[in-house]
Amino acid sequence: MADNSQLAVMLTCSVCQDIFRDPRQLPCGHSFCMACLESLIDFTSDVPFRCPDCRTYFGSVIGVQKSYALACISEDHRENNKAKQKESVFCDCCPEKMEPAIKSCLKCEVSLCKEHLQPHLECQAFLGHTLVPPLGNLSSRRCLEHKGQVLKYYCSVSKTYVCNICALERNQRNLAEESSTVLEGKLTDLMNQQYNSVKQTVENCKESVIKIKEEIRQELTTHSKDLWINLVTVLLLGLWFISVYYAHSLSVDNQILQDKLQKQQSQLHDMYRMFAEKPLNSPSHSQRNGDNVGDFHFLSLNIDSASAYLKVSPDLQSVERVKTKLPHPSHPARFEKVPQVLSNQCVSSGRHVWVVEAEGYWDIAVSYTSIQRKRKGKDGAAFGVNAKSWSLMRNDIGQLFAYHNNSKKILNKTLNHNKVAVGVDFGKDIISFLEVGATNNQLHEFKAQLTEPVCLGIGLYRVDPHSRVSIITA
Structure with a gap:
């Protein structure tokens, strides 16, 4: 039994x-x-x-x-x-009276009677606390691996409850595996292209040799032996030059391929080392001191949030504006009225810096995940026209604008480079945009009281000029 x-x-x-x-x-x-x-x-x-x-x-x-x-x-x-719960669960705040508990708080880990439950229902400080029917043993709701974390989520694979840190670790592990698969596919395609190119070159050389032999055979019937020898010498010399040229070209291509492979392997190694060595902090329990939480080493775009007029790359690292609407499936997180996309990863504490490379007519933003996805106009989905996003926009003639809560500010600055760094500091409640180049140029800074997790947002509103944004991962 x-x-x-x-x-x-x-x-x-x-x-x-x-x-x-x-x-x-x-x-x-x-x-x-x-x-x-x-x-x-x-x-x-x-x-x-x-x-x-x-x-x-x-x-x-x-x-x-x-x-x-x-x-x-x-x-x-x-x-x-x-x-069982009604018989054995009593209020932890009045042990002498043995008053029966009517609710248990998973945040405070106490059971409360009707009198002591009132602060949880009325005070603003307890709004985020989860109240459940009385539980006799709250310690059974804790994760054995991550001490103090409450089991909130159900894993259909292991058929058990897990805490938010376990769920985040599994999500990061899945992202690393997906990235590894994408990198492996790209390297395989590149090596196949190089192999096909070399193979085609060899085939062309063979055909050239066959044609030359045929021409020499025809020339022997009409010219003397000395002329034939001179012709063979010239042709052999030409073939030698061709061989040297293709050997040098192949050597250069192989060196470029090795450099790319080494860089990709280094990035993948750093990513695995981050997952293996760096402890992950729970977004709901992190301190807002700005020093405990490190930057995400890996950032990818959420394809489920991408507008039908945005084309996301297979490795989820870049996005470009297209003229024809793409056949994206319907999804609750998708932007339907504006061509925008959000990142998969969100942060809720500490200091973080993301670097992107942008061209054309673009909008780079920091946004709450609760931003509207379906509406236009004020308080709609466009970055900067609501209180849930802060954005830096560059138009087709190079002018810069800062937007927040439908307030527009013209920036008397220009970009000399196409790399922009986005900084988020929960400890100081600051969102900043900087130009990345020989010297970092401060473009604009927002004072924002951040109350929800935020993520990176990208908007590409026009096809002409060609607009594209890529995430710099290394």
Whole structure:
């Protein structure tokens, strides 16, 4: 017979992360709450429905049946848990009275009665605290690997709950694997191109030798032996020069290829070393002192947020404006009214610097992830026209503008280089833009009271001139 914790895991719906309510079984054998299945089917009405656990496709008609035994077991387990919690959980703030607790705070890790719960409901300082039904043993909600971190997320792969640091580490590991795959593909394509080029050169040399032999054979019938010898000497000398030229060209190409390969391997090595050696800090528990959190060594673009008029590179490091609308699938995070894109990585504390290389008509911004994605106009999705983003814009004639909360400021400065550094300092509440060159030129600085995680934003609003922005990763 499985113990109580194992039984709770087996009776937990992988969609809502709660004990089954009115469970229904799919043809693949996995069970979910009826309300969860209806929500998933409504959300995926335009594509074939897939099982959230095994990813099996089903047709337009999905046969489900109610699991009566599972429904009875789930309901009985829920009632037993409620009874146990009501019997054994008391308020931690009044131990002498043994007052029953009605809520537990996962942030403070205490159980509270009705009287001591009022500050959590009324004071602004406790707005971010998560209140749940009374829990008798709050220590079981902590991560064993990262001491003090609360288990908030459910991992469908390991079938266990994980903390936010575990989730962030897995996300970074997946990004590193994806980057490694992209780099490997690019190197393979480059080496194939070099091989095909050398192969074509050799084939051309062979054809040239065959033609020369044929010409020599024809010349022998009409010219003397001395003329033939002179002709052969000249042709051999020409072939020698051609061979030397192609050998030198191949040597230069190989050296360039080796330099690129060494640089890519160095970047990948630094990336793996960062994941292996640098501890990751939880965004929700980081201090706002500006010295504890290091910069992200790897920054990539979120393709799900990219407008249909923006083309993101396969390695997620650059984006360019296109004239024809691309067939991007619909996504809640996608910008629909303005050609903009956000980065995958966001930060919520410390000091960070991102460097980009930009050309054409561009807008580089720092934005909250909660920025609108669908609306135009004031308080809309465009960077700088709302209170959730701060941007630096360069138009087609080189003029610079600073935007925030629909306020425009003309900057009497020009760019001599095409590299711009974006700095975010949570400790001082400063967002700054600098030109990267022989000497760093301060372009503009915002004083911003940052209250949410921020990420890098890029806007490319015109096709002419050609507009493109790339993230500098090394």
